[in-house]
Amino acid sequence: MNLKKSLLIIIVILLIDQLSKIYIKTHFVLGDSVEVFSWFKILFIENSGAAWGAKLSDFLPISEPTGKLVLTIFRLFAVAGIGYWLYDTIRKESSKTLILAVCLIFAGALGNIIDSVLYGIVFGDSYQQLATAFPDEPYGSLFYGKVVDMLYFPMVDTTWPAWIPYFGGSTFRFFEPVFNIADMAISTGVGILLVFNKKAFGKIDDEIPAEEVA
Template sequence: MALYESIEIASWFKIYFVENNGMAFGIEVIGKLFLSLFRIVAVGFIGYYLYLLVKKNFTHGYIASIALILAGAIGNIIDSVFYGEIFTASYPGHVASMVPFGNGYSSWLHGKVVDMFYFPLIEGTFPQWLPIWGGEDFLFFRPIFNFADSAITIGIALLLIFYRKTLTETMQKPNE
């Protein structure tokens, strides 16, 4: 697919090809190299934490939640590390092509992350009488994301919904 090209699966679900430099859902806060290195270090810590959890026979649900976060982080790292090395630049109307390693559009650790899932669930216009936004268009669920972002989000949601107490306890005494 070319950059910004989309395929409509349903009116509320589209495969929409975008690339981003940042974190989950295209958020950009800091430099790309720092973000890539931070992700790699974070994956190391999460992997070690997961190892300790398995060793201590924590509940399967808690371990699965942490594993989802780890898997999503690894997926985004793979994109970030290698995508720029093995693909030509994407732009509207042009499909990127795979090239020999090192001949891509960017250097190692500086690649973009591909996002593709888009769920424009509710589209409409705010009523005129509404202060500030009256008459403006709105779209509920604007973010475009990838499978790795989903894994991270689901893992965090499961932790917050079902394992908040466990998470707090393990963060206070992780080596006991």
């Protein structure tokens, strides 16, 4: 896969990710939801931390704003590292499987870092009101934006039977996390690397039919 095709994949994912986030941010109040199917909802939440809403301040003796800044800076370095990895795989003409996976991971990471770096100064607050773009009083500042999530798949939403020890009577919901297109791209890319590991990291010659080599 060449550079042009790789860039096209990245641009398409970024456009879908950012357009969906901008639409949700400007048309939904924080916490609003729309049921598409019984097992799929559009639910607007914002994530100021890492995966699953975790925050560095939950684990380290630092303030929440400091933890947020450290996390955003770490994400910037991570995106730069993934970008170099993508460039290197294309330069070395690695397998199409590997390049596709890295493209997905890079596009997803870049999509979420845009939220973290810029959304705090681009949008107003979404709490009990619709956010506006480029308001006089944005909800945050540079590097202190929140990631917009909206895809929610509560495929199973029930209650544990009362006779089950410890869990009896409590709520059971699968799938609980709310995520976005960027998260999907990252997960798909990582999944490709795990499932098609040999094909991704195999030699280029392995992908060429024997009759073409002869």
